[in-house]
Amino acid sequence: MLFQVLDVDYTIVNELPVIRIFGKSDRGKPVCGFFEGNSERYLPYFYVDSEMDINKVLEGETNVHKTERVKRFLPIGYHKEKKDVWKIFLKNPAKTPELRDRLKAKGFDVYEADIPFKYRFMTDFGIRGMDWIEVENEVPVNTNTVNVESKIVIKKIKTTERELSDLKYLAFDIECVPLKPGSVPDEKYDPVIMISLVFSEPYKGKKSMVISTRPGKGVTSFETEKEMLEGFVKIMMEYDPDILTGFNVKNFDIPYILERMRQNEIVPMFGRCKKQVTANKVMSRYRVNLTGRIIADSFEIVKRDFSMKRYDLNTVSENLLNENKEDVKHSEIDKLWKGSQDGYEKLVTYCLKDSKLAMSLLLKLNLLDKYFALAKTSGTLMQDILDSGETMRIENVLLNEFNKNGFILPCRPEGSDVAKREKQRIIELKGGFVIEPKKGLHSSVIVLDFKSMYPSLIRTFNICPTTLIIDEDMENSIMSPAGAKFVPESVRKGIIPSILEGLMKERGDVKKRLKVEKDPQKKKGLDAKQWALKILSNAFYGHFGYPRAKIYKLEIANSITSFGRETIARTKEFIEKKYGYEVVYGDTDSVMVKIDKEDLEEIKKIGDSISRDVTKNLKGVMELEFEKVFKRFLPLTKKRYAAWCFELTQDGWKDKIETKGIETVRRDWCDLVSETTKRVLEIILKENDIKSAVKFFNGIVKEVTERKVSIQKLVITKTLTKRADGYAGVQPHAELAKKMKKRSPADAPGVGDRIGYVIIKGLDLVSKRTEDPMYVIERGLEIDSKYYIENQLLPPVERIFSALDVSKTELLGKGKQISLCGALNNFSGKPKKIEKVSLDEVNGLICVKCSKCYDMPPLTGLCECGGELMFSSVKGIARSVTV
Template sequence: MEMLLLDADYMIINARPVLRLFGKSREGKTVCAFYENYLPYFYALNCDAKEITALPDVKECAVVRRKVIGAGEREMCKITLVTPAKTPELREQLRSKGADVFEADILFKYRFMADLNISGFDWLDVANGDHVATNSVRADVKLRAHDITRGKSEHADQLRYLAFDLECVADEGIPEARKDPIILISLVFSEPFKGRPSMVLGIRPGRGVDAFESEKEMLEEFINTINTYDPDILTGFNINNFDLPYILERMAKNGIKPVFGRCISKPVMVKKVGNRFKSAVPGRVFVDSYEIIKKDFSLQRYGLDFVAERLLKQKKDDVKKSEIAKLWKANDEGYARLVQYCLQDSVLALNLVLQLNLLEKYIALAKVSGTLLQDTIGSGETGRIENFLLREFNKEGFVLPSKGAKPDETGLIGGEVLEPLKGVHSSVAVLDFRSMYPSIIRSFNICPSTLTKDKENSIELPSGARFLRKEVQQGIVPRVLKELMEARQAVKAELKKTKDKQRVRQLNGKQWALKILANAFYGYFGYVNSRMFNLEIANAITSTGRKTILDTKKAVESIGYTVVYGDTDSVFVRIGGDDLNEIAAKAEAIVKHVGTTLPEGIELEFEKIFKRFLPLTKKRYVAWCFKRSADGWEESIESKGIETVRRDWCDLVGLTMSDIITILLKEADQKKAIDHFKKVTERLLRNEIPLQNLVITKTMTKPPKGYAGVQPHIELVKKIQARNPAEAPGIGDRIGYVIVKGTQLLSKRAEDPSYITEKGLQIDSSYYIENQLLPPLERIFAALGVSRNELLGNGKQMGLMDAISRKAETQVLEQAPLEQVTGLICQACSAYYAIPTLSGICRCGGQLLFSTTRGPARVAVVGKEPKPMAN
């Protein structure tokens, strides 16, 4: 029969390991295939085979010939054990006696999958499968697999999804699983369950709630629903770090065994790794859409409400964390709102996975790398590459080293980044090296298997490392890179012909997976924790890349063009002219010329045109970009290393930056950009900026007393608690605040926008200019040679207290108490200012004098220390 491989593990039966492969049949039935005739093994050098054979946990010790990287073919022991659990003990015992061990830390399931050349989400042909009578797993079909081979189909149809979300309530502060109960659990199904698209479990009766007498009964029904519906994919939003650990602890408190995977004897597990959790639901794939979205999408915020609105165009009726306890105790209408809120979280979590096709890329990556989907999503690229390389090196008779202590070597030198020429550049063609590092590896046969000291049969690279020529010995890594890159080109060619939407998604996922895997090899060899860390190889790759960039720059300049910037695998060439097609034609001619100077296998290609290009520093620029499309040219504003949106900025910063960048790039009007900045600051000083554009938002992640330092949003929470405890934000709420004028510390001057409006408080314009607008915009203008003083007028910005502190520079005609100062007035035109202008002078150029209750005068302000601003 055929089955789609979802998960794999093993169990011990009669002191022997039995592998279990969980999946789905073509007919949509759940399958568990048991594979018995496979035992764990590893290799060792410099050890006695007879002595090892006599050990009680060793099934067999055979003397075999295998290739060792850097040492050629050697005789060694292939040690087969009775059970995987005995491997670490024997490995360390042999090491202590001076043996070198190989592949002694490969997970048993991955050793098996590598030997059979199967991957997660492959279709498997399972031959001669007789029925297995067992209650140890949940599956429609349970069979003993005598032979397993990889099938050819790529479609993963008929998967069943379930999304869940929980709500819990605490008497005070953040809910803690050790003491605070779960009150609601929502479940949403990708296909109806007993005729229902969703359900909400709760411990209080209400409209749309399946109510239970106790939390224990509700949790038992949660388990029962999952096991009955039997989803392949269990998902939710931020469930890995919150919902699942919370549920498991509550189940432990209620004496419930958390068995809602497909293995009846194996509970669901959560393990804390660093600051996050790693979850395992046996036989199912556990997907946290929050974690995938954080990896795959660059957003200002990652709360579910913001994510859903940006990515799905679906709005969420949000409930503050501080409101949950109130709604839980509220009347039927209030409780119904909480129930709907809980349900909506599950609906949106499922929509994110299905409508955005979040898993398509990771399914393709699992199939290419040979890993299970769960590990592809939850682990880094090092594990994927090592699993892939294990197969490829084993095919050619090599054994890979076991991981040992971290090497002390450091000194990896990165790619070449050319110093950018200052100013705004027009008509710049961006020429990109196609897969530079993979191409270098292929062209120069760079591989651990070809690294040599042999001068006669090798190529020396700029770093001094030598690698055997291809005709002497083809490297394994160059070979597999060639296969990956050619496979990607074939997929892209098929993409151009395919009209079927589902097939397009699959092909897009596959070409992305092939690209990700191919591009990861350079970083892998330079990563100190990798199995095959080799600084000599990593530096050989980057040194060749640096030389290629510098040689390309010379070749471009030799035909009269200027390279205004270069970044690792691309060069930016100033061509001139206004016609995009003419610029592109000249760029293609440059590519052709440079191509004659490049090593075989390294290709330069024309990528796009920057109509205007403004570099700030290395790795940081903005550009007005044009790319070819089926309809001509598509334009966009492209930025690298420059944030136009940050979570600690108010909206005014992003809006102003976007406007100024557009003026500089599209209109090429530096004066207008400076004037625009000044107009924004003047509007700020006149309180003409909408208050919502000045709000800064931060999340309260713990109780106020848990914060060691003084932070604006926490100080505001304390104020709200004092004014109206019922309205105070709770743990997990986002706190929006605006900085107002006053003489207290900045953190004490954070205020709630509605309170500002109610009390008529004045905004601290100086704070927004100095701390919000200027830092990012000053960097942009500095690249144009515009100084801070020019931005601010004819001098530095002068706040009221700055002006007072400079009294010694002004002829003092009289003295006045601070409370008598009402503002400033122009000596020439009598214009009145509540606060100083940026330049410190009037718009007419006249000098500003302090205005007091006794009229305008040059004054020295004296008196008491200002009182703190009233709340």
Template sequence: MAAVQGFLLTRLWRETSTGMELVFWFATDSGPRQLRVPAQQAVAFAPAARRADIERLLPAGVEIRELALQDFQRRPVLGLYAPRYRTLRELEQRLPAAGIEVYETDIAPADRFLMERFITAPVTLPTADGGPLRPDPDYRPSLRTLSLDIETSERGELYSIGLHGCGQRQVYMLGPPTGEDAAVDFDLEYVADRATLLERLNAWMARHDPDVIIGWSVLQFDIRVLHEHARKLGVTLHLGRGAPEDDHYEPGGQGRPFQALLAGRPIIDGVEALKSATWVFPSYSLENVSRTLLGEGKAIDNPHDRMASINRMFAGEKSALARYNLVDCELVTRIFAKTELLRFLLERASVTGLPLERHGASIAAFYHLYLPLMHRQGFVAPNLGAQPPEASPGGFVMDSRPGLYDSVLVLDYKSLYPSLIRTFLIDPVGLVEGLALPEDETVPGFRGARFHRTRHCLPEMVARVWEGRDAAKRAGNAPLAQALKIIMNSFYGVLGTPHCRFFDHRLASSITLRGHAVMHQTRELIEARGHRVIYGDTDSTFVWLGRTHAEAEAERIGRELVAAINAHWRTQLQAELGLESHLELQYETHFSRFLMPTIRGAEEGSKKRYAGLRPGADGQPELVFKGLETVRSDWSPLAQRFQRELYLLIFTGEPHEDYVRDFVARTRAGDLDDLLVYRKRLRRPLEEYQSNLSPQVRAARLLEAENARLGRRSRFRRGGWISYLITTAGAEPVERPHAPPDYDHYVERQLAPVADAILPFVGDRFDRLLDRQMGLF
């Protein structure tokens, strides 16, 4: 029988009378496939020197095995094999209480089964004749998606369920129909009660069998509300594959979010998926994201108007509510398609071993990749907190030289921290092994670290991911290249956090301080060739060429510098340490004009803040801002527009005086009032803000008082976004009547700081331009 390729959708384990059973669901070209692996044991490790004490404390059924493994103190360890995972978690409490360390009890059985076989997500499944489950790294399935959205009352009472996917456009609506209902171009079915709504959803899932459920806050709102209704109504909600009891729901509470694990059917939230793929939006509301990406959004934007409109449609025009419900589903489907989110998640799962629906979790991804390599080097992982959380230095940031410059090059090290790990063999196992050798036989690190030259895991991991990313870029596979970039760049962050079991300040410091040394020497090499370095930041070096250069000439100089410095590293590291250099300095760009501002109110140069003018992809001049008002959400659109226009004038040598005066005059005349609105986020419930009240909190309190007066629900019980103006009466929300704008605030607090960051470099000042008489004295 021919082998079948599959892609892992979900994993779970359960206790049985014969031990643990692992249950995996896969997508295949011929439909979903379930694989059950019976009679598995849970595994942990403990010091062999305490065997007698361990035997005395072990419950019945736990087996001890001698293994060729040691802990990070280089002490031999025993394997503890339990028929139930809960027994292992009991040992996690019982053995430490007797002073006996126990390792790796937190690795879930299904995860351990996969990682020890080097399986991430794509596999070759066992045939009917048997055989192992094997990794098959090139397989990617075509997944059938369902975009799910519900509409409710303000009290969370279910009105309708919208479904878009598997070739279907379906809405189930709580009936009866209303007299004003219009004809629709989708399937609309009215049902008698909410229990029937849930039963129709169950039946749709069984009939059309999607592989993945997608939505917008779909888990924390839609699935949670459906689950709460099912529980109250006594209906079995069956959204997964297999038996209903295979679906698991955790209600959450006390700071814990609602959780749902559906057998064979991941639930992917669009908001979290976008963030994990490094998409950035000022607001992740469906309205804002869809308008930004698709050029269209929801028909009703204001949340209070939206709720009133939903109630009005439910009472008198249910077909309009059904259309509104379905449009939300379709917007999510189109956003996923536009951003290739599902393809990105498939590639990420193939690289990291993370479940499709799990976001963030860079530490878990690191464990999945690192632990099996570490085991084969003869080690078990330390426990969390094995090393004290001593701080390590951050990335390199050079003191800048403020000024307005012509012709500044940016030279950037490609993936600096991963390249340092790979070049200098920085690795948890390598540190343990290196410290056991004489100093002259190891690779030096920092803060007492020394690394073994041949026994390590992480450098090979970096090399494999690096080469995979380069191959993905050559093949035009942007989602895979992005997934590989994210995981590779996460390695330093993982090793640098005390939340990782491998945390050791010597590891993190050996990366960051080595980076400092590389950047300092890069500056010396550049300045030895007659150029001036005006700034450096983590992995980028900004080089002033001293005078205006044509684009081709500037690029030639940049590439010559890059070639010389890369050759220097290859020669020096081989001669001094016997190491192959993987440091790769690249020519990034040429700014024909470049501003390095001062710290506001001071004379020294700022850090992580600059602006420049360079050729864009279309050949037209492109403004680039880093850390300045234009790219910061806490500045008004007025300041951002003023900065873009003023800087372009100065960078291109155009007169700026009349522009500044005219912009201020138009601001004071009210011509630009649509640019005065601040939009900021409250990250905590409103009532938690008690002292030093910011303008956004004051505005939110005024809005809440208005909502209470009108009988509306609170908007800020969990935080949220507030849009407000600074008026002559202070900060006021835009949604309610307010005093006239405080134009003095906008001129003095928004326009003046923007202007005075650049005008002194051309011999001017904002106040001089606004007061002609001041120029006479």
């Protein structure tokens, strides 16, 4: 039998653990393999470094099975010989932490006592996440502890390479109604009223279904919530999906359903074993334990992989699928549920569409391909790839390679040790080298990139915990610019350099295959694999400087960055001396060289020539390569720039506006800001016309001032995450929700609704001047132009223009030195003094001495310069106001 590994856990049989491997067979059937081995049971173990007889220390420890004296290399520092350490075998993996902590408290050095038992097993037998296992002469197992079709005994592990199995997906979405109208649904009290399900393969002839406690067209109805939840479990177990998905199911739908099951006295068992499904909250996120299945939350993956202004399902679907949710607000759900049959059917359609969109996001966009590849590359189970960060992936690779070479790993630090490391990191860690950017707008800039710089430096200089010279004084050593010493490869090749050599070679091979592959599906698989190899390779440097890492060593992290800084500095010097070109910027692993050419092909030839010359003078496997051309390049500060970028692809040169450290989209910006910022950059970079860019922005300011901009472009949107009166501080969208509730309680936005608002003119705090756009249009209220110009438009655009020596006053007033209030007063240089101004016409306050503007008067009643403050309006400025 062949089957692909989806999950691994263990169960206790006769007081000892038995490993269970859950997977999908090559015939599409769920499988659970119980590992027995050829003789005795496979047991958990860890190591203790001690010269004492550890057996005397362990007397009375009932969880210890046996001990052995073995030889292993310690993990940190170059050691010529292995050391005698104790290998302690245990009976119950769950009790390992208790013994580990007791030994640590007695002063013993303990190693590998925090390895999850499933990964201890997978490492020892060479199994990676999503691997295929070949089982010969499988023996059936008669057990009711697992809910799968094929239950077998595995005596020998043999892995093999195959394509991904055809996995079965189930997407679902729940609707719930709070018993107290307008409040947030509370899983302890408020029932689930409806669940929609969408299947990747038909279930009883259906591609989708909706279950509910109210009858309706196309709905499978139940008398009570309890019966419906039991029905949900029944469908889950009969359909038996490999992957469960939905939009935010991990942090809302699943925890909510589990609590409702508890309230209804239902045992939550819908995994592939007789174990209750649990959801444990860590910080603000849930970790769901669903044995044998994978939970792939579309929301979490999209948020990780795509940059968007908002991440609600409607915005995400519109951007990625060109589809929309059904038009139903959260506040309408209660009315639709309790109202007419037509309203109820609208709610059913709404619920079903959410599940369909979640499924489409996962399958149509192939969101999981990269993560399947990362699971295999790192040896990590798929659920851990989706739930955990890069630390777990790196430590799985380290465990495998260290153990293979006779080394042991330390345990992760805890408590005060982490605090010490964090303090040390802040003081001592040195980052990459950044060449001070040359100010101004540059043309024809070549971007030259060091290929996999940090991994290449690690390989070139044999940088590794296992090669770091700590105690010995060795003549034959490599010293980093940071002062640390390492043994050369001729003495011992480091484990990390060896890992990186394998990863980088494999990625190179995959990229070669990718270039000639014609099959679109295979191309996607190869691209996912090269991405996974790149991600893993680049993660090692950061691991050495991460305070919670098992192998934290600042000497190593600083050695890598110091070699990097030295390489960048020497490269800059070499290019400027040999070629006479100006290096206008450099950042960690790249240099940007300004040349006096226009033709892209000619520029590329020069870039290739420079790269070859520099590479010849580099040590080891270091390599500089041509990456792209910036036809126009605008550096603002270190780590912040914008460029008109040209990259050579198989289809020729492709161009785009590239930004780094410059925001063109933010959730708290209205659409006008994003549109304006992008257009300003286009005019500067593509048209090479700073004056036109200033003129364009002047025009936008004028349009806003004269109220000629569509109100829809001024709308700022935010989700109401709790009751409007439940926020601690004054929040703009919550203040509007309160107003709307007073005007029309039935139509007021509820928890979960997105509220679009604009800022209207007035003297109150900005948060008190939020208003519903439709209400503004209907009543002819004035938008606060000053707010939009000063707080929305100016901040991002001013940062761009300041790099070109264009002042704020030029942006607002055609080059004249006038204040914002002056710009609002019909762009006149000096505001006109009038006797009185109407309260409705007041824009704010202005200092007659320095022209500084204020929304609210300072406590002193005077400007900070000591000048008198007067009321500002379109007509002029005045000392008094008429109401």
